[in-house]
Amino acid sequence: MDVTDKLDALRSELPGCLLVAFTDLGSKLVLCTSSAAKPGQEELDRLSELAQVALDGAVAEGAAPALEDGEGDRRAGTAMLVSDHDAKVFLRAPGQVAEALIFVCAPDTDLRKVVDCGRSTLNDIVAGT
Amino acid sequence: MSDFARLEDKLAKLRQRERIAGEGRRLRGATPEALLAAIVTEIDETILPRRLTFAVEDGPTLHLAVASRKLQALLSPSPVLNGLDTSSLADAPLSDPDDAAVALLRDTLLAAFAGGQTVAIRSARPAGAGFASDVGIPANILGRVWDVETAEPVLPSADEVLTRFLSEIADDAMGWLRIEGEDVTGQGGDAALVEALGEQAAMFLDGYFGKFEALYPEPSDSCATLIGPMADTGAAALFVEIGEVSAFIAAKAGRAPEILSVWQRLTGA
Numbered sequence: 001m002d003v004t005d006k007l008d009a010l011r012s013e014l015p016g017c018l019l020v021a022f023t024d025l026g027s028k029l030v031l032c033t034s035s036a037a038k039p040g041q042e043e044l045d046r047l048s049e050l051a052q053v054a055l056d057g058a059v060a061e062g063a064a065p066a067l068e069d070g071e072g073d074r075r076a077g078t079a080m081l082v083s084d085h086d087a088k089v090f091l092r093a094p095g096q097v098a099e100a101l102i103f104v105c106a107p108d109t110d111l112r113k114v115v116d117c118g119r120s121t122l123n124d125i126v127a128g129t
Numbered sequence: 130m131s132d133f134a135r136l137e138d139k140l141a142k143l144r145q146r147e148r149i150a151g152e153g154r155r156l157r158g159a160t161p162e163a164l165l166a167a168i169v170t171e172i173d174e175t176i177l178p179r180r181l182t183f184a185v186e187d188g189p190t191l192h193l194a195v196a197s198r199k200l201q202a203l204l205s206p207s208p209v210l211n212g213l214d215t216s217s218l219a220d221a222p223l224s225d226p227d228d229a230a231v232a233l234l235r236d237t238l239l240a241a242f243a244g245g246q247t248v249a250i251r252s253a254r255p256a257g258a259g260f261a262s263d264v265g266i267p268a269n270i271l272g273r274v275w276d277v278e279t280a281e282p283v284l285p286s287a288d289e290v291l292t293r294f295l296s297e298i299a300d301d302a303m304g305w306l307r308i309e310g311e312d313v314t315g316q317g318g319d320a321a322l323v324e325a326l327g328e329q330a331a332m333f334l335d336g337y338f339g340k341f342e343a344l345y346p347e348p349s350d351s352c353a354t355l356i357g358p359m360a361d362t363g364a365a366a367l368f369v370e371i372g373e374v375s376a377f378i379a380a381k382a383g384r385a386p387e388i389l390s391v392w393q394r395l396t397g398a
Contacts, residue, residue: 094359
């Protein structure tokens with residue numbers, strides 16, 4: 001199963017999930033997507049930029065003093081933005097790879113399910129299984 | 130609250146560029162009557178002279194002149210709606226609640242809302258001198274003649290939503306600061322952690338407000354932003370905003386989705 005298939009399977013598990021994207025935080029490029037409607041390149045660029053801001057950029061840096069995982073790692077691993085219009089979730093891949101999953105969901109989406117299923121798929125992608 | 134003077138000072142600077150004039154919001158209602166009631170509420174909450182623009186999703190756009198909690202006129206351009214000639218209403222001052230124009234405006238609004246449940250609202254200063262201060266129909270009288278006073282249940286205020294949220298997540302919040310405008314007005318949780326939160330909040334909000342338009346490109350009545358660590362065992366930074374009240378919270382990272390589900394429920398997301 002390639003990454004696109006994994007993203008399709010992941011999205012089908014999550015009611016209210018409109019888009020899942022696999023992105024490289026370093027280059028800020030979306031590598032792969034699964035979505036209900038084909039997203040424009042501008043939207044993908046905006047989302048990858050947002051993932052970088054939330055997990056590595058200004059917002060993550062501002063949050064770093066508050067983050068504590070007990071092992072001295074102050075990197076942001078998860079970011080969630082909930083508004084009236086949507087819920088966006090960003091999950092950083094484990095280890096030192098600069099990759100992440102982006103979710104754009106309906107505002108009332110079950111975020112626990114997004115996080116649990118997202119992490120499981122992300123681990124599979126990074127492990128290459 | 131002097132311990133939080135630095136945070137308050139930063140908030141004062143950041144707030145200056147946070148809310149810009151003309152920033153849009155959205156009204157929601159399950160029926161045209163509920164949206165009409167929401168508009169009467171908007172009129173009731175508008176003190177200064179304003180041009181309120183209501184744009185129905187995939188529908189018409191209407192402009193109202195409002196001041197001192199009074200509806201003064203439907204402004205041009207008047208909407209084009211099937212079966213209703215609204216041209217006589219455009220820019221005509223309203224003062225008599227029994228005027229046929231007031232009933233026609235009600236019908237016009239209901240017709241405009243017939244096809245949509247979401248209405249974007251934008252407020253702007255009037256372009257010209259506006260209407261005389263004695264022109265207009267007070268919102269309470271308008272509600273009566275339009276028969277919308279009981280159309281919508283009273284929603285909890287932003288203040289109540291935040292109070293309920295902080296109460297419901299008490300077991301998962303390690304420490305929190307409640308912020309109203311530029312003042313820290315409440316705190317809770319572990320004393321040592323709360324002492325450090327002021328400094329952490331100032332740092333977080335610097336990045337947050339600096340990137341606000343990228344984080345939330347569309348106007349939203351409420352926002353919740355959570356940044357969590359790599360592991361579920363530590364603390365996450367959470368900032369929630371609704372209306373003019375907000376809170377910075379150090380929360381249990383492993384409970385982040387459950388904490389946000391409370392926010393989703395209370396804000397009607």
